[in-house]
Amino acid sequence: MLLIITRTLRTWFAPTLSALLSPSLPFSLRWRLLLLQPLNLIAYSIQSLPYLFTRPFTAEYLTLPNRITLRILVFHPARNPSGKPRPLHLDIHGGSFLGGLPETNAPFCARLARETGALVIATTYRFAPVHPFPAAIDDVDAVLAHLRRHAADKYGADPDLITVSGDSAGGNLALATTRSLPAGAVKASVTFYASINLELSPGEKPGLEGGDPLRVIPYFARLEDLPRRMLLVVPKVDILVREQLEFAERLSGEIERDREGRYEGRRVEVLFVERGFHGYLGLPATVVGQELKDQAWDAGVKFIQDAHRQSGWHWPRSI
Structure with missing residues (x-):
């Protein structure tokens, strides 16, 4: 149960955790992740609350x-x-x-x-x-x-x-x-x-x-x-x-x-x-x-x- 709760919290607060615990990311990405957190919580609530009791x-x-x-x-x-x-x-x-x-x-x-x-x-x-x-x-x-x-x-x-x-x-x-x-x-x-079409050439795509x-x-x-x-x-x-x-x-x-x-x-x-x-x-x-x-x-x-x-x-x- 504790593992499930930990994984759930890591999922719902992933933008904040990534921003704070990923020093290799440039600051320009980290502050954007922090701004994403409220939207993340709203979206996840809409998607998961209907299945709180019956799935x-x-x-x-x-x-x-x-x-x-x-x-x-x-x-x-x-x-x-x-x-x-x-x-x-x-x-x-x-x-x-x-x-x-x-x-x-x-x-x-x-x-x-x-x-x-x-x-x-x-x-x-x-x-x-x-x-x-x-x-x-x-x-x-x-x-x-x-x-x-x-x-x-x-x-x-x-x-x-x-x-x-x-x-x-x-x-x-x-x-x-x-x-x-x-x-x-x-x-x-x-x-x-x-x-x-992701609108980027292969050379511009990270990892490609x-x-x-x-x-x-x-x-x-x-x-x-x-x-x-x-x-x-x-x-x-x-x-x-x-x-x-x-x-x-x-x-x-x-x-x-x-x-x-x-x-x-x-x-x-x-x-x-x-x-x-x-x-x-x-x-x-x-x-x-x-x-x-x-x-x-x-x-x-x-x-x-x-x-x-x-x-x-x-x-x-x-x-």
């Missing part, structure tokens, strides 16, 4: 081979009458790579587990500026590798039927981690106002000197290195609108121009939300109506369901 998930701490320990949420669906291994879904939260909680997308994850029968896991990752790129994608890659390795024995899931999702920075990581697996291994992705920029810039990724089916939920009021639409248009054009059957079965769809804005899915119902949220979540669940059916997984509606 559709169990929280666990996963220690990776690199000795990094990350908090994950495991959404267990209903009993599995088919006896077949379940699909495996990984969700990654947003937070501008500076913070965030896996509870951010808990309503979507819970619905996905309930309506598709998939084993859904939401993960966190290390944050900048204390842990600059590629720490975040390294962590997500390691989590995905762990889940695949133990999908059958620990989770009763199918390591070959994987889907992913994420919002904002998490959408970036969800698409980027696809490249850590063989082509076509990730059957589908759903991203909500994803950061597709001499590395592979496509690991964290899906905007330039090859179609074959991305999920086989992709749904981008794009709100109208968002500075990321253009890069998401351009990204989808480029990929859709490649599929349409394919005359050799290389991209057979691939799909790229966009749900454009006229009344949406960046981050709207994480706000309480008093601010954003449930109907507007359901529009995105229902589309995401249906998209993942279709990908499951294409891979031979069918989940009874009555469960």
Whole structure:
């Protein structure tokens, strides 16, 4: 219990602790982290207080081979009458790579587990500026590798039927981690106002000197290195609108121009939300109506369901 409380406090007060206990950070970053602390507390309260007494998930701490320990949420669906291994879904939260909680997308994850029968896991990752790129994608890659390795024995899931999702920075990581697996291994992705193009050249990206920029810039990724089916939920009021639409248009054009059957079965769809804005899915119902949220979540669940059916997984509606 003491360890859980300590970890919780470290998470909620991470900006302040990083500012005070990371002398290697320049002062220009440390004072900005202190200013971020009140916003951090407000955001975390909104995201976690609804699950204070009842939760559709169990929280666990996963220690990776690199000795990094990350908090994950495991959404267990209903009993599995088919006896077949379940699909495996990984969700990654947003937070501008500076913070965030896996509870951010808990309503979507819970619905996905309930309506598709998939084993859904939401993960966190290390944050900048204390842990600059590629720490975040390294962590997500390691989590995905762990889940695949133990999908059958620990989770009763199918390591070959994987889907992913994420919002904002998490959408970036969800698409980027696809490249850590063989082509076509990730059957589908759903991203909500994803950061597709980080607007920096590889040389300007911390930790990427001499590395592979496509690991964290899906905007330039090859179609074959991305999920086989992709749904981008794009709100109208968002500075990321253009890069998401351009990204989808480029990929859709490649599929349409394919005359050799290389991209057979691939799909790229966009749900454009006229009344949406960046981050709207994480706000309480008093601010954003449930109907507007359901529009995105229902589309995401249906998209993942279709990908499951294409891979031979069918989940009874009555469960």
